[in-house]
Amino acid sequence: MNQNETLKIVIVGHVDHGKSTLIGRLFYDTGSIPEVRYREIEATCRAQGREFEFAYLMDALEEERDQNITIDTASTFFKTAQRPYVIIDAPGHKQFLKNMITGAASADAAILLVDGAEGVREQTRRHAYVLSLLGIRQVAVAVNKLDMVAYDRTRFQQVDNDIRVFLHSVGITPSYVIPISARDGENIASRHGKVPWYDGPTILEALDSFGNVRAEAGAPLRLPVQDVYKWDDKRIYVGRVETGEINKGDEIIFLPSGKITRVKSVEKWGQTDLPQAISGECIGITTDDELFVERGEIISRRRRKPVAACQIRASIFWLADRPFQSGKTYTIKLGTAEVQAVATAIEERLDSSTLEVTERYAAELMPSEVGTVLFTLKNEIAADPYSENTRTGRFVVEEGLQIGGGGIIRSLTDKSGVSAQRINLGESFIVGDEGGLVDLVDEFGSIEFDVTSGFVDYLGKGNCILFKLRDLGQLDPVARLAFQHDLSFLFSRGDGSLNIVMSKRSPHGRLVSDDNGNGPII
Amino acid sequence: MYDHLDDLEAQSIYIFREAYRKFENLAMLYSIGKDSTTMIHLARKAFFGKIPFPLVHIDTTYKYPEMIQYRDRMAREWQADLIVGSNAAAIEAGMSPAAGRLVCCEKLKSEGLTKIIEERDFHGLFLGIRRDEEGSRAKERVFSPRDKNFEWAYKDQPPELWDQFNTNFDPGTHIRVHPILHWTELNIWEYIQREKFEICPLYFAKDGKRFRSLGCMPCTTPIDSRATTVDEIIEELKTLKDPERAGRAQDQENAYAMQKLRAKGYM
Ligand SMILES: Nc1nc2c(ncn2[C@@H]2O[C@H](COP(=O)(O)OP(=O)(O)OP(=O)(O)O)[C@@H](O)[C@H]2O)c(=O)[nH]1
Numbered sequence A: 001m002n003q004n005e006t007l008k009i010v011i012v013g014h015v016d017h018g019k020s021t022l023i024g025r026l027f028y029d030t031g032s033i034p035e036v037r038y039r040e041i042e043a044t045c046r047a048q049g050r051e052f053e054f055a056y057l058m059d060a061l062e063e064e065r066d067q068n069i070t071i072d073t074a075s076t077f078f079k080t081a082q083r084p085y086v087i088i089d090a091p092g093h094k095q096f097l098k099n100m101i102t103g104a105a106s107a108d109a110a111i112l113l114v115d116g117a118e119g120v121r122e123q124t125r126r127h128a129y130v131l132s133l134l135g136i137r138q139v140a141v142a143v144n145k146l147d148m149v150a151y152d153r154t155r156f157q158q159v160d161n162d163i164r165v166f167l168h169s170v171g172i173t174p175s176y177v178i179p180i181s182a183r184d185g186e187n188i189a190s191r192h193g194k195v196p197w198y199d200g201p202t203i204l205e206a207l208d209s210f211g212n213v214r215a216e217a218g219a220p221l222r223l224p225v226q227d228v229y230k231w232d233d234k235r236i237y238v239g240r241v242e243t244g245e246i247n248k249g250d251e252i253i254f255l256p257s258g259k260i261t262r263v264k265s266v267e268k269w270g271q272t273d274l275p276q277a278i279s280g281e282c283i284g285i286t287t288d289d290e291l292f293v294e295r296g297e298i299i300s301r302r303r304r305k306p307v308a309a310c311q312i313r314a315s316i317f318w319l320a321d322r323p324f325q326s327g328k329t330y331t332i333k334l335g336t337a338e339v340q341a342v343a344t345a346i347e348e349r350l351d352s353s354t355l356e357v358t359e360r361y362a363a364e365l366m367p368s369e370v371g372t373v374l375f376t377l378k379n380e381i382a383a384d385p386y387s388e389n390t391r392t393g394r395f396v397v398e399e400g401l402q403i404g405g406g407g408i409i410r411s412l413t414d415k416s417g418v419s420a421q422r423i424n425l426g427e428s429f430i431v432g433d434e435g436g437l438v439d440l441v442d443e444f445g446s447i448e449f450d451v452t453s454g455f456v457d458y459l460g461k462g463n464c465i466l467f468k469l470r471d472l473g474q475l476d477p478v479a480r481l482a483f484q485h486d487l488s489f490l491f492s493r494g495d496g497s498l499n500i501v502m503s504k505r506s507p508h509g510r511l512v513s514d515d516n517g518n519g520p521i522i
Numbered sequence B: 001m002y003d004h005l006d007d008l009e010a011q012s013i014y015i016f017r018e019a020y021r022k023f024e025n026l027a028m029l030y031s032i033g034k035d036s037t038t039m040i041h042l043a044r045k046a047f048f049g050k051i052p053f054p055l056v057h058i059d060t061t062y063k064y065p066e067m068i069q070y071r072d073r074m075a076r077e078w079q080a081d082l083i084v085g086s087n088a089a090a091i092e093a094g095m096s097p098a099a100g101r102l103v104c105c106e107k108l109k110s111e112g113l114t115k116i117i118e119e120r121d122f123h124g125l126f127l128g129i130r131r132d133e134e135g136s137r138a139k140e141r142v143f144s145p146r147d148k149n150f151e152w153a154y155k156d157q158p159p160e161l162w163d164q165f166n167t168n169f170d171p172g173t174h175i176r177v178h179p180i181l182h183w184t185e186l187n188i189w190e191y192i193q194r195e196k197f198e199i200c201p202l203y204f205a206k207d208g209k210r211f212r213s214l215g216c217m218p219c220t221t222p223i224d225s226r227a228t229t230v231d232e233i234i235e236e237l238k239t240l241k242d243p244e245r246a247g248r249a250q251d252q253e254n255a256y257a258m259q260k261l262r263a264k265g266y267m
């Protein structure tokens, strides 16, 4: 990995559990607080008649210090021997969830803080769930304020257990659970011997152990058109390559319009003839044909293109003060596209802290609630399921003039009414020790498969592939896949899920076996 | 190799293009410093060499002559539309830091800016602030709405996520766009080193002194330095213990000086 590649870390957890203090302490212990800044905080605390508050490094607003609470998210910059970091402080109070999400949405990894004396609380769980919705999978837990419980090991283990159980329910496995005291500096940047029973990493070591997960390697080209500049007798489409890459000479398709052309040039200022641009780059392109395409369309290749969606099913987290209402028309912003969308149904309404489904086919979502919502779009837009492409699989919903919530696309339907959630069997099948696996448990709505030669070859060599299904509705497409490719399958029912083992039928009607002769025999 | 500077650059270009697409009548505040000069370089990258909006410089009459010479020379070179604004009434009435530094900043800078925005009916301004400069800037959004009186509702900012910015506002609202909010001081210098664009000569040491942050003469102190090249400045930065704006007197007036100035429209 690039030495200079910055990692963004968000610190989350319940109000008052010590998030800002942790950051202040981390900076102090690594000599990252300038002397004058330290003296300014010292003077403020003295004037308030308080002990030194490390939290004031982040809580810089007067209102925050007066009430000893973080109101808005703030970013600060920090460097270890290994790499630079952006550390994002998030507020813990429920009222400021919109600020917490603003901070967390761009993070690569998170530290979830739990007060060791208080244990797991409402916002601990809510924040953990938000991390999982945002797709942040690298999470370390810090059990803080252990000085208040005399660094008691049993107490730590209890909190450790509680938080692991909850994280498991939202699909997160913590990298570490670290016993700390932000106030005393235990296990922040160094060890002071207060927790001899712990031999894992400090907070600082945990940060350095995180990987950089930003690039979506292998994802196909997605280049949303941000604007069209008609300058210097040229028509330049500008935008950022969200995933994949674009080359001079490529055949490309604009969606939802479906217009097809070739890339004549890939350009930046002063570089009008680049061979290629990769994900992350902001570029301009010119095309062979004069098309009249507008902002909001997505450029891709004809193979593995996004869906021109007219219906979207998504998980919505709601942040505005006014409730989200079924039947109301909202503006959705996805990539550079904007579309009017009717909230046709709130299929499920969820308490984002207990994860309890409180209502089906609900009329409203209240602030901080999460729901599964079906939107009917007034015009088509190009999009992907979030599981296929996070950059083009998420959107925001406007409430009045402001952003009111965020959405994660679970499934999409195009004009033909056929559900257009396509599962690419080159990407979503994993080869493990016990054969291949296609996990469909997280796929909502109906599905279709894009078969790849790798998939067919793998079966042709006599291997088996296990399909884990979400429900019986997925049986149809799986059976069709088997029929079309002359495959056999077996049912099995394992740990509460429905499993299908697929393999290649031998010419004699027997199933072929693998090299060791261990194949399924019928 | 695509590196962290490419990442920062791409993010800034994306912000510029979003704002340019969404708002009519934008302008960029040009303070002559390294940050706003970097911002101009990034705008030229975003718009293929053009700067498709005017630059506004608020003159307090307390700027160093080198700054003004550099400003005028660069504006010609960039073929930029440079507007110089000021609060003429306050200047005539003899406003100076003697009246209180914060009062002076507010009169000459904030009010000077308000005047030009109203005269020219600008709907939004690009500003070269960075989150690492000080505490209240660390809490800024990329697109930040200001009300009719240019006040910042920092206690109730709208959410901003996934590069989806708030772009619809009540009539009369004014938008501030911060294209380099995510850069650090060191990033700026590394970028100047890589891109080799010219910055104001006051940043380089002369007679053992140089400016780390540029402002008005009465309220800006240079630091001791031998750094005469960008490479030397980058080396020097790694050894400096004081924050970047330590030489800017208005920041040091009291604990919440910057928060209060900025809540009322200061940049
Ligand atoms: N005893 C003890 N107190 C702590 C520790 N860490 C933080 N505190 C105190 O807990 C209080 C809250 O700390 P903050 O850092 O402001 O908490 P926070 O999680 O940032 O709070 P919000 O941002 O408002 O959600 C402060 O008074 C801290 O001094 C610790 O390790 N031990």
Ligand SMILES: [Mg+2]
Residues within 6 Å of the ligand: A019, A020, A021, A055, A059, A069, A070, A089, A090, A091, A092
């Ligand atoms: Mg806090």
